[in-house]
Amino acid sequence: MTQWPQGYGLHILQEVDSTLNEAARIAPTAQGPVWILAHHQTAARGRRGRAWANPKGNLAATLLLRPEGNPERAALRSFVAALALFDACVAVTGRASGFSLKWPNDVLLNGGKLAGILLESTGHGHGVSHLAIGIGVNLSEAPLPQAVEPGAVRPVSLLSEMGVDVTPEDFLTELAAAYSKYETQFVTYGFEPIRTAWLDRAARLGEVITARTATSESVGTFETVDAGGNLVLNTAKGRVSIPAADVFF
Template sequence: MSRNPDWPEGVARHVLASVDSTLTEAARRAPHLAGPAWILAHEQTAARGRRGRAWSMPKGNFAATLVMRPTERPEQVALRSFVAALALDDAFAAASGRPQSFALKWPNDVLLNGGKVAGILLESAGQGGAVSHLAIGIGINLVAAPGADQVEPGALRPVSLLSETGAMVTPEEFLDLLAPAYAAREAQFRTYGFEPIRTAWLARAARLGERIVARTTSESHEGTFETVDAAGNLVLNTAQGRRAIPAAEVFF
């Protein structure tokens, strides 16, 4: 447990020098959980991002996974990507004192001065329509950002918290901000459902009301980013009409 007085009650805190991936470690620990647990690693030897991509992790950057055993239906469980994004936004504001510098990019990135500073990856396991465990993996460029050659063409430039704001924060210090922020947003989600989370997320959304491109594995949609609906889908107003997109890569 953390000695931080603000650390959420009943949430475990594991800090590891090195691990293959905090998401993989979360899956290993999940069957034995007494309650939610944060797993932070100072080094990952096999980190991964969305769609199985490698995730670059220079020394001093943040890699942690929150693992829990939720009770809701899978489609509700998946909405925690928005809960996590808001908690990250809260923690960044506390760490930097610059809340206006951050924005949230659908479905699961945090932007700082228009560049990508953090990413979220959800992984879950279960059967028969139930989720046995959920792991929320979070990677943050605290002190260093990968080079442009390490991201796909058209992707946003990676930035670091240090280079953009001058805030020098260690991974453990950031976890002590993020864990209470997540606990507060989680309590809101459990008590009031997705609607207040959706409203708060949209208030921080990048490029809301502007033209964006959403690419799925099979097609590309261009249109005005209208909203995120009650199921977490991206809603675009396109030349072919209004479209709700459940999963895609977004390009500006």
Template sequence: MGEWPKGYTRHVFDTLDSTLSEAARMAPTLAGPAWLLAHEQTAARGRRGRAWSTPRGNFAGTLIMPRTGSPADAALRSFVTSLALYDAFVATTGQADAFALKWPNDVLLNGGKVAGILLESLGNHLVIGIGVNLAHAPTPDQVEARAVTPISLLQGTGVAVEAETFLNALARAFAQYETQFLTYGFAPIRTAWLARAARIGEVVTARTMRDETVGVFEDVDGQGNLILKTAKGRVAITAADIYF
């Protein structure tokens, strides 16, 4: 499966409250980017503080890295991470056609959610939390109404992947895309992401805490915004939950 990427440290724990919380505790001592993996989390969270189910056998990981560039550049790491997840799934299952990327930070397997990403700023660090349903998926009653149905990698592909094996593939893929991003900017990342995008050309609903926008998913612009074609024209969505 190749070597661990140079410049990144690797920290594996049996049980943690949360890899995001452990990253915060470790931040003052880190000299460079570090991957953290917990085989079990007892107090995990997802976007907007939602609970994220992480039973043993799934992947609960966090990358903490020095923050470089603008806050906008930091936000674009969700696309870098999505592409790395896609490549890690393909590397571990050999089933490229089964996966697609859902704006802004989920990975789909046969239309179900198999992975999610959470970005947070922590002082001079960027923290990227990643949850993957390797062996188990939450039941429908554990997710909000209209959300994409969860699926596990084992259920969707028939392939059993160990968390540490997945970490190795993910870390290598991330390092390659991160180097590309730092060297050439967002443009090639955007192109690669759009080639793997779910529901492009179809009607989707973008919901924020305040309103909903319905339109055809046309594009992602150079700032990472979702571009919808609506009855009132093209609309750029900066942040929202997307429903199909």
């Protein structure tokens, strides 16, 4: 049986506005890394401030860290979290087939969106004082298709796609254990092993994809993720490196 990782705290809440908001509230007094799990969120959010649907029985959790280094290095932990999510999914289902990682921060199952990651940080000067890694996983129920933006991949759940019924607490134990392992690897050896492992699990690597920002759109072959975590596309105008965007297949 998987054990809770040593050195990581755990707060379980029946209801909260958002686990990310709770992380911000406890950050000033938190001693070491801590996971926050909520059974119900009243104001969950996703990337770019979008609402995040969180049906009952799904995972809503945030990991609060006090990382060393600059904001760019802290942001690479989205890849650390993605690998941990992948491993947790394999642990609870018993197989890796069907799972893949979508840049910059989604986990896919059979081509549909199973999980999302959102990072928020506070800092001073050129450092980061606290980093909150928000994670949502559709364990028992997927949001309705109309709840996602047009063109986005369809939402799926672990239960509907694989028939696996797992509680948020049990899934979080696997996730926390996997995250602890990858965090140690990241701190010890840097981003390169994380980058390599992420690319081994990447969705649509070598295929043509579309990356959209608020002001531009790039279409090209997904070549790699570079040392800074940027998406690298080979487009009609040459290779481009994209630090942040929404990706569409």
